[in-house]
Amino acid sequence: MTQTATQLLxxxxxxxxxxxxxxxxxxxGTRAATITNPEGRRITTYxxxxxxxxxxxxxxxxxxxxxxxxxxxRKSKRLNTRWEIKVWKCPAWLLEDSIIAExxxxxxxxxxxxxxxxLKIGDKNGAQ
Numbered sequence: 001m002t003q004t005a006t007q008l009l010x011x012x013x014x015x016x017x018x019x020x021x022x023x024x025x026x027x028x029g030t031r032a033a034t035i036t037n038p039e040g041r042r043i044t045t046y047x048x049x050x051x052x053x054x055x056x057x058x059x060x061x062x063x064x065x066x067x068x069x070x071x072x073x074r075k076s077k078r079l080n081t082r083w084e085i086k087v088w089k090c091p092a093w094l095l096e097d098s099i100i101a102e103x104x105x106x107x108x109x110x111x112x113x114x115x116x117x118x119l120k121i122g123d124k125n126g127a128q
Contacts, residue, residue: 012026012028014026014027030080030081031049045086047084048079049081051082052073067094070087070089
């Protein structure tokens with residue numbers, strides 16, 4: 001049994017057809033996306049950043065380690081971030097790393113909020 005690269009990709013959190021021919025945008029959290037052709041083959045990948053500096057650093061890293069054929073930093077057109085990098089022919093594990101990083105940030109925020117609530121409840125219980 002042969003597996004294709006599209007079978008190895010994580011499942012998108014949201015997918016939407018973008019034209020009548022069957023091209024789709026596939027969202028992986030809020031900071032990564034792919035465009036796939038009608039056959040489901042990944043054509044480009046996008047990674048989002050809040051600053052141009054971070055996007056340029058990521059671009060430099062991609063090119064330095066040859067993790068893509070080419071890439072381009074631009075103001076976001078596909079993602080809800082300020083800046084994005086449009087990448088051609090990058091490894092699928094970069095999408096997985098992007099999702100994992102986003103989950104870690106969410107978990108950190110949840111943990112901080114839970115600590116805040118526990119401190120507030122503790123203060124309230126101590127005052128009674």
